[in-house]
Amino acid sequence: MIERVNVSPASGTAVRARARMVDRLRTDGIRDERVLAAINQVPRHQFVEEALASRAYEDTALPLGFQQTISQPFVVARMIELLVAGRPGLGRTLEVGAGCGYQAAVMSFLASDVYAIERIGKLLEKARGNLRPLRLPNVRLKHADGSIGLLEVAPFDSIILAAAATATPKALVDQLAPGGRMVLPLGRAGGDQIIVLLERQSNGSIKETRLDAVRFVPLLPGTE
Numbered sequence: 001m002i003e004r005v006n007v008s009p010a011s012g013t014a015v016r017a018r019a020r021m022v023d024r025l026r027t028d029g030i031r032d033e034r035v036l037a038a039i040n041q042v043p044r045h046q047f048v049e050e051a052l053a054s055r056a057y058e059d060t061a062l063p064l065g066f067q068q069t070i071s072q073p074f075v076v077a078r079m080i081e082l083l084v085a086g087r088p089g090l091g092r093t094l095e096v097g098a099g100c101g102y103q104a105a106v107m108s109f110l111a112s113d114v115y116a117i118e119r120i121g122k123l124l125e126k127a128r129g130n131l132r133p134l135r136l137p138n139v140r141l142k143h144a145d146g147s148i149g150l151l152e153v154a155p156f157d158s159i160i161l162a163a164a165a166t167a168t169p170k171a172l173v174d175q176l177a178p179g180g181r182m183v184l185p186l187g188r189a190g191g192d193q194i195i196v197l198l199e200r201q202s203n204g205s206i207k208e209t210r211l212d213a214v215r216f217v218p219l220l221p222g223t224e
Helices: 013-027 033-041 050-055 073-084 102-108 121-134
Strands: 062-065 068-070 091-096 111-118 139-143 156-161 176-187 193-200 206-213
Touching (some): 033 073, 050 062, 062 121, 073 176, 102 121, 111 121
Parallel strands (some): 091 111, 091 156, 111 139, 156 176
């Protein structure tokens, strides 16, 4: 059933809708309670367009403008769960494709630091505005080309891409710390895409695991 939510702060409905969303994620297979708790901390309706706020707690991607989307909650939870599984936390984390700032906010409860890169300047300003009321001291946003990473603060324990690459970005793999993990959608826009988990082994080699089918906007170079 599609749930329309009254997000008036006085109603408390958004809090209950968020709890129900978390319950659905648990039922759908998200097992890490740390991930579910982090998602329950973040008011997703504050990260979507006002006209779509009543749909914020549906398990669906929603448009942000600039030909970008806020990812489906299940996909956000699934990718973060892959990164954190069997580890005490995400550690120093790089997000490529900050978008509206929602995923960075969720990860802030699991990471020591989150560095979120966005190539679209006006979208990054929206993310700043969305994140400001939450006062998350460990989230840093940067307007830059995410496909080349953030060498000045590398290496990263965790890297997550919110856009689909057609090939594994070597620059990002090179910025993985020993024991680090990267999760990304791999495939062409409009074609088949899958979640890929990359793990740096103790000998420096990279282990690749191919997982679920997904649909993401493409990873593009440069800034605008």
